[in-house]
Structures are given as structure tokens and as C-alpha cells.
Amino acid sequence: MRSAWIVSIGSELTLGQSVDTNAPWLAAQLAAQGIRCRRQVTVPDELEALSATFREAAAASDLVVATGGLGPTADDLTRQALAAAAGLPLELDAPSLEQIRAFFARRGREMPSANRVQALLPKGARPLPNTCGTAVGICLELAGTPCYALPGVPFEMREMFRREVLPHLPALGDGQVVRFRRLHCFGTSESAIGEALADLMRPGRNPAVGTTAELGVITVRINASADSPAAAEALLDDTERLVRARLGTAVFGRDGETLASVVGALLAARGQTLGTAESCTGGLIAKLLTDVPGSSAYYLGGAVSYANELKEALVGVPGELLTAVGAVSEPVARAMAEGARRAFGSSFALATTGIAGPTGGTPDKPVGLVFLALAGPQQTRVEAARFGSESPRVVIRERAARTALDLLRRELIRQGP
């Protein structure tokens, strides 16, 4: 398989003031064409570091794609660095200058003189027209390796990549394509999945299988390479079947699906509805549910009963119960879920009450303790979960919300279609 280096240029990146989304976007585009990013390098706006990186990248790979450093200001050095790496002078490209002038003219403005440098190219390089900005791209061969320099502004970069780079990639490839699939799991651990899939995860297997974990969601990544998209998809299908057979209901979704979207689809298919009563998650479950377009078909709404008075007023938790056992307790979680189900007239209601921290914990009820309740047509389930007293507030809340959604998912699966 052919290999590429992706080079991201800019001191705002190496100073940590911006997050680079160009590199992953390009990596995914190249992989889909069967070109694997072997290395991604980020360098500051410094001429020598930049030209050395271009030479190194061209020597080590079959393709170099760089972003950034094509602006009109003094810290934009990609043109000069490419020229230095190739040992070529910079020359003004008249058609590019004309395009930049026309760009300003369409906006009723004269081209500022500063933008003239954006029409400079290493002698003999191919200009890449920019249809939505003034940064002209550059294509140049370095040591026999094609190097593309694209703008750093994401939408200009993507448009130029689609028009000026993508059509030339098949000629570079060796006919191999890569296709990805992700299977998302909940209610298990990365190590348990690692054990169950050990043979599929051995290095060198095609499709390759790996795992990542975030906020309790374990994602199994499957990457297949083959000589056609159809063959790659067939390989993915085979491995997906194997993974699903071993992990069972731990797998909740695929690719862009979330716990909220999957729960929503299950509810919609059954014609059932959901309400929520949230204390420690403070609206996060509602937010995750309503992130999904069309969620109004099954999600009626909810109460964020942060204060005890609202637990009473909105979902009818008896004041005596709150006094007797405290808001963070099994009976209150149960009363919140059952009260919400009654008040909202929904098929199911989810409730959370717990201690998200960083303060408010006691030896009995430490930070990270959350009671999750699900009231349904047949019964109410309550679970106590501990998300770690040392975990940050955001992690406790995000994990609690996902655990609640998974409680409902498993209940819906248990009930059958």
C-alpha cells in the first residue's frame, strides 16, 4: 500500500492554541483511496524547519500533503519553504494573480497589495486554484514524490483537495482501497473486549481490529484493505459478524450511532415514549436525547430537578422521603423515575441522582456515586453506580448519562420487539 506524510504548518498549532482538524480529515480521505498516512508532522512557521520537513517527508513517502502557511502575511512561509526544498526560485504566476484580483472584485473590493505574494510559486510548480479564498495551492515534485500544499482554512482546504488532489490519487495508488467500520459497545470493559477479540486483534490481520475507550463507550475499529470497495466491505461484514457474535448485546451501534440514537430508534419502532428526571446529570440526558434529529417522536421531555423543592414539585417526590433518606438514595431515584413517568404520561422514565463533585461527597456517599432508575410499564429498576471519587465532574456526569441510556437500551432489548 502506498504511503503518505501529512504536514500541518503553523505556530498556533505547535503552541497548542488551535486543534488541527485538517490532518485527520486528510488522513481519512487518503485512507479511503488506499493511501496510508504513515506519519503526520506539525511544524511551526519557521523557514528552515519547514523546508527540512518537506525534504524528509518526500524522501520517506509516496505522497506529501501539507496544509497552512499560504496566507498573505509575513508568517506564511510554505511557498518559500517548498522553493528552498526544491532549490527553485519563486516566480509570479500571472493567472493566479488574476484569480486573486477577481476574488476581491466579486466582493466589490480592490486587491490589497499584501495578497500579491499569494501568486508566487516555485518555478515550474503547478498552481492549485482556490475557488473560495485567496490562498493559491501548490503542487510540486520533490525527489520524485508529489507534494501538495493546501490552505489551512478547513473549508478552502477541503474544496481544493476535492478539486485538485483527489482526481490525481488513483494514479498514485496501487489499486488497494481501505474501508473502516466502528462498532460501539457499552456495559463492558476494554480489557474484556480485548480478551474476547484477542485473535482478531493480532498484528498483521486484515481487517485490522483495534479498540478505543471514551466515557465508558468502547469502540471496536475494523479497517479492511482490498482491491475494490466491494471486497473491502465484504471483509468488514465478515469481521463485524465475528465481533457481534462474541460481544452480543454489548454492541449497541455502528459508525455514527450513539446510545441516544439507538435508544430512540428502539422506542420509535415500538411506538413507546420516554421522559426524564435528572438531578446530578442536570439536563445532560435530555441534551443527548435531543441531539438526535426527530427525537420529538419519542422523547416527551423531562425535569431537571436540581433543587429538592423541584424534585417534589415537578415529579412528586415526597418531601418526607427526601428528609428521611436524602436526595442521593435508591428510594429517591425510584420515586423520581416513577413520578416522572406518571407526570409525563410516558412509557418509560429515566432518573438520576448522585454526587458529581468535586465537593459534596461523604464516606457513605462519595463523589461519583450515582443512583440510576428506570420506570417502565412492568417494573422499576434502580442501579447504584460508582464512577470514581477521583473522576472529574464532567466524566461522572457523562458516564452517568450514558449508563442511564444503556439501562433503557437493555430493558428494551429484554422486552423484545
Place this chain on the structure above:
Amino acid sequence: MRSAWIVSIGSELTLGQSVDTNAPWLAAQLAAQGIRCRRQVTVPDELEALSATFREAAAASDLVVATGGLGPTADDLTRQALAAAAGLPLELDAPSLEQIRAFFARRGREMPSANRVQALLPKGARPLPNTCGTAVGICLELAGTPCYALPGVPFEMREMFRREVLPHLPALGDGQVVRFRRLHCFGTSESAIGEALADLMRPGRNPAVGTTAELGVITVRINASADSPAAAEALLDDTERLVRARLGTAVFGRDGETLASVVGALLAARGQTLGTAESCTGGLIAKLLTDVPGSSAYYLGGAVSYANELKEALVGVPGELLTAVGAVSEPVARAMAEGARRAFGSSFALATTGIAGPTGGTPDKPVGLVFLALAGPQQTRVEAARFGSESPRVVIRERAARTALDLLRRELIRQGP
């Protein structure tokens, strides 16, 4: 100034399946200590590429910080790569194994055998305890350069960096320090701010001033370098004063402050409380408010009245009104805010109703139209905002929630302390 390489490890990164937020976070941390990231490299989960990268990074810089590849599964190769780069065998570290066992025990579980590998270290390396996960970090000298391998999970990485790396950095620096400050603005545009601050933004100025924009929040970034933290902070103070004098109440906060935390502090200082009634933002305002530790002091809770029946049941919007003017309307927004304020007994209540899309728009009420209402002790204000019919659902919701919070912020400022 001393130099560092940051190495990000994982095929999910080089395949473009995840965006790397660890590298920029680390780069900013190092810069604050006067250590400049000269290069950031991302490599796939491949033993040879990894160990070669470690050797190269150690030879080229004064410090190497790597993230990722410390998990319990077969594709986690950072331990082996460091050992190979140093020519050392891996050995089991008994105290680390004990910490991993204890981590599981605190959660009432036995350690799966797969996690045992996370206690393996290159012989003689210093283990970096993980206080919130099982991936033990590693500190090792390669060719005289300290190399730190940290977990890929962001919150584990950050906590380990603060505890185990940061205290050792002053010994590496050369006296130059960089300090950053960010001032966050709302209710204005990036170009208006660019015009107001044009002279401060000229290249070469120290402190340097730049802007970024996200979801309606414009952030003015100020970077100062000096030979002491106190001198850098003094430079930041001067520029901050200039910026605030020109932008006035558009500036809502600094560094880690958010609209929700600033509104919360204003409410707490006045001893006032807040409730919410959300339709199209579906719990997002509540979520943003309760992201803030201690928010229970002023935020009572809210209703996510997604269905019309819940607008009636929870915050008393008359059914006839909903029928007469429709849920997405000025009168319903007003009734939601006033009803919520009454039902919850709060000083203020915020309400939203609108069309988040992608479907449900009409020529009269297009996608992106949101009515925002604020009921307070003196009056109720309602604003109609249009967030763009082509905008994604997530953007419309996030902007609407922030605009609502800013409505309350400006009202609190108007009322005075």
C-alpha cells in the same frame, strides 16, 4: 528556549478516525513553562515506527512527551517501543500492579488478567502512577533526553501530566517563560473585534494578540513572553486592560470561564436564583449551567418541555395559546419563561422555543429561528434570533443556549450589583 517533541500514538489518529486534542493541550502546557514544541509527530500503532520515532525525538530535542498506546490490548505498543528504543527488557513493576488491582477493587471488581501488561515497564524506568485509570505512565531517559509516555485518555493524561511531569519541568527550562490569557466575548463579530484591536494585532507585538471564533463566542488570545512569570503576567495585564477598555461588556470572561459560570457568579453574588424551560435546546442550557461545580447554589432546575403537553403540564403554557400561535412563537416563549419562574419560584427564568432542524422549517418559521425569553422580577424580555437555516442542528442548539445565557448576563449587568 528549550525544545520538545510531542508524539501522539495511535492508528485511529493516522487513519483520521479521531481528532487529537492531547497534543495541543500539552504544547500549551509546555509553552507556559518556556519549553517550545518544535515538532509534533503522530504515528500508527506499529512497533518499529514507534521505537524509531522515540529515538529520533530524543536525539532532536530536550524533552519528549508521548501519549497513547498504554492500554491493555494487543494494539498498545508504547511500552514495547520504549523498551526497544532503549535496548532494555520489560519487567513487571509490583507496586504498579498493586495500584491497578486496587483501582478495580475500589469499583468492586477483580482485575482482568489482560490488565497485568499495564504494569510492565522497561527495566529501570520510573512508573508514573495513574490516579484515575489503569494505564501506568512511563518516564525513561533516551540518549540523555527525558521521555514521558502518558495515557491517551485525555483526563487521565492531564492528571498524570500535572502530577508527574509538570513538577520536573522547571529544571529543563532556560528562564524564558510564555504566558497566555484568553478573553471571551459574546454578542459581537470577529471582524468588529479585529477592527477595534487592529493595532494590537500587528505581527511582532509582545504580547501578541489574535482572535478565534466558535459558536458565537469570540476569543481574544494574548500571548506574552518574558524572562519571569511576573513580567509576563504584567504584560498580559496591560494588554488585557487595553482590550477590555475597547470591547466593554462584550467581554464576558477570561480563560476557563464560560457564559454559564459567569452568569452563575453574578447570580450567586446577588443571592438570586434561576430556572429554565427549554424546548428546542432540550436540556442544553441546564447542562451548561450544571457543568459548573456549585451550581446548585443558584440554579434550581428546569423543565425540558419538548412535547406540547409538557409545556402545559410543567410550566403552565395554556393549551389554547399553543393552538392559536404555535409552539415556536413569541407569546409561547414568554409564557414558558413566566410559567417557569412562577412554578419554580426562581428570581429569573430562561426559556427557548425554536426550530433546530434539520426538518420542521417553513417559509414563515425557518430552521434556525429561535425565540429566547427571560422572565425576571421587573419584566420579561423576548428576542427572536435566526441562527441560519443552513446551520447544522448542533450549531443552532449551541448558539441558542449561549445567546439565552448572554441575555441573562446583560440583564444582570444592567441591573447593577
